[in-house]
Amino acid sequence: xxxxxxxxxxxxxxxxxxxxxxxxxxxxxxxxxxxxxxxxxxxxxxxxxxxxxxxxxxxxxxxxxxxxxxxxxxxxxxxxxxxxxxxxxxxxxxxxxxxxxxxxxxxxxxxxxxxxxxxxxxxxxxxxxxxxxxxxxxxxxxxxxxxxxxxxxxxxxxxxxxxxxxxxxxxxx
Amino acid sequence: xxxxxxxxxxxxxxxxxxxxxxxxxxxxxxxxxxxxxxxxxxxxxxxxxxxxxxxxxxxxxxxxxxxxxxxxxxxxxxxxxxxxxxxxxxxxxxxxxxxxxxxx
Numbered sequence: 001x002x003x004x005x006x007x008x009x010x011x012x013x014x015x016x017x018x019x020x021x022x023x024x025x026x027x028x029x030x031x032x033x034x035x036x037x038x039x040x041x042x043x044x045x046x047x048x049x050x051x052x053x054x055x056x057x058x059x060x061x062x063x064x065x066x067x068x069x070x071x072x073x074x075x076x077x078x079x080x081x082x083x084x085x086x087x088x089x090x091x092x093x094x095x096x097x098x099x100x101x102x103x104x105x106x107x108x109x110x111x112x113x114x115x116x117x118x119x120x121x122x123x124x125x126x127x128x129x130x131x132x133x134x135x136x137x138x139x140x141x142x143x144x145x146x147x148x149x150x151x152x153x154x155x156x157x158x159x160x161x162x163x164x165x166x167x168x169x170x171x172x173x
Numbered sequence: 174x175x176x177x178x179x180x181x182x183x184x185x186x187x188x189x190x191x192x193x194x195x196x197x198x199x200x201x202x203x204x205x206x207x208x209x210x211x212x213x214x215x216x217x218x219x220x221x222x223x224x225x226x227x228x229x230x231x232x233x234x235x236x237x238x239x240x241x242x243x244x245x246x247x248x249x250x251x252x253x254x255x256x257x258x259x260x261x262x263x264x265x266x267x268x269x270x271x272x273x274x275x276x277x
Contacts, residue, residue, distance in 0.1 A: 001177055008179045012187045019191050019214050023198035028206050035210050038191075042217050049184070049228040054236050058220075061243050066213065066250050073254045074206060077261055087201050096200040100193050107189040115182045138233050139240065150244045157248040164255035 008048050015041030026086075028079060032070045039063040052128040053135055184225035191218035205260070205267045209253045216246045 018037035025031050039062040046055035087093070139147060191214060198211025220239045227235025257267050264271040 005177065005179045008183065012183070016187065016190055016194070019194045022210055022214060023194060023202060023207065028204055031207050031210055035213065038214065039217065042221060045184070045187075045221055046224055048179075049224045051224045051228065051236055051239075054224060054239050057240070057243060061247055062213070062217070066247055069250060069254060070206060070210060073258060076258060077206075077267060079267075087203055093201065096197065100197045100200070103196070104189060104193040107193075108186065111182055111185045111189065115180075115185070134233055135236055138237055143237055146241060150241060153248055154244065157251050161251045161255040164252070165258040 004048055008045070011041050011044040011048065015045065028074055029071070032067055032074060035070065036063050036067040039067060050131070053132040181225055181229045184221060188218045188221040188225070191215075191221070203268050203270070205257045205269050205272070206254070208269060209250060209257070212253075213246060213250060216242055 015038055018034045018041060021034040022031045022038060025034065039058065043055045043058040043063065046052075046058055087096075195211045195213075195215030195218060198214065199208050202208055202211065220242055223235040223239045223242070227233065227239075260271050261267050264274070
C-alpha cells in the first residue's frame with residue numbers, strides 16, 4: 001500500500017458515508033452540508049486520478065456554486081414543520097431497498113466479471129499545466145460545437161430560472 | 174480477489190455505490206430539495222467513472238464528457254430549484270406529492 005492508495009481509501013470512505021448521510025439525515029440543511037463534503041471528496045478523488053483541472057472545476061462549480069444554491073433556496077423555505085421526511089409503507093420500503101440492492105449487485109458482478117485483468121497504469125504526463133492544455137485543445141477544436149450549445153443552454157436556464165421563480169407560483173394562480 | 178492496491182475496479186465500485194445511494198435517496202425521500210441533491214450525487218458518481226476510465230485508458234475524452242455533465246447538472250439544479258420555489262409559493266411546502274397538482 002503506497003501513499004496514494006491510503007489517500008484513495010480515506011477519500012472513498014469520506015465520500016461514501018457523506019453521501020449516505022445526505023439521504024439519511026432528516027434535516028435538509030444538514031443534507032446540503034453533507035453534500036458539500038461529498039463534492040469535496042469527489043474533487044479529491046479527481047486529484048488522485050490526476051485530473052487536476054476537472055478537480056478544480058468540481059470544487060468551484062459543485063462545492064462552490066451548486067451547494068450554495070441549495071442552501072440559499074433552503075433559506076427561503078420554512079422547513080421546521082417538515083415531519084414526513086421519508087416515504088411511508090413497509091412493503092414499498094422493502095421493495096425500494098431490495099431493487100436498489102439488486103441493481104448494485106448486478107453492477108458489482110459486471111465490474112468483477114469484466115475487469116479481471118488489472119489495467120496497467122501507464123506513466124502519463126503528470127504536469128498539470130500540460131494536462132490542462134491538452135484538455136483545452138480538445139475542448140476548443142473537436143468539441144467546440146457542444147461547447148457553444150452548452151453556452152446557449154446556460155443562457156436559456158438563466159432566463160428560465162428567473163421566470164419560473166419570479167411568478168406567483170403555479171400556472172393557474 | 175480483493176486487492177488492496179488501487180486500480181480501476183476500485184473507482185468503479187465506489188462510483189456504483191454512490192450511484193445506488195443517489196437512487197435510494199430519490200426513492201425514499203419526500204423532500205424535493207433532497208431528491209435534487211440525490212440526483213447531483215448520481216451525476217457525480219458517473220463523473221468518477223468518466224475520469225477513472227479517462228485516466229486508465231489514457232484518453233482525454235472522458236474529461237471532456239465530465240465538463241459537459243457538470244454544465245448540464247448545474248443547469249438542471251438551477252431549474253429544479255426554481256420549480257421548487259414556485260411550488261413552495263403556491264402550496265407552502267416542498268413535499269414531492271405537491272407536484273401531483275401541477276397542471277400544464
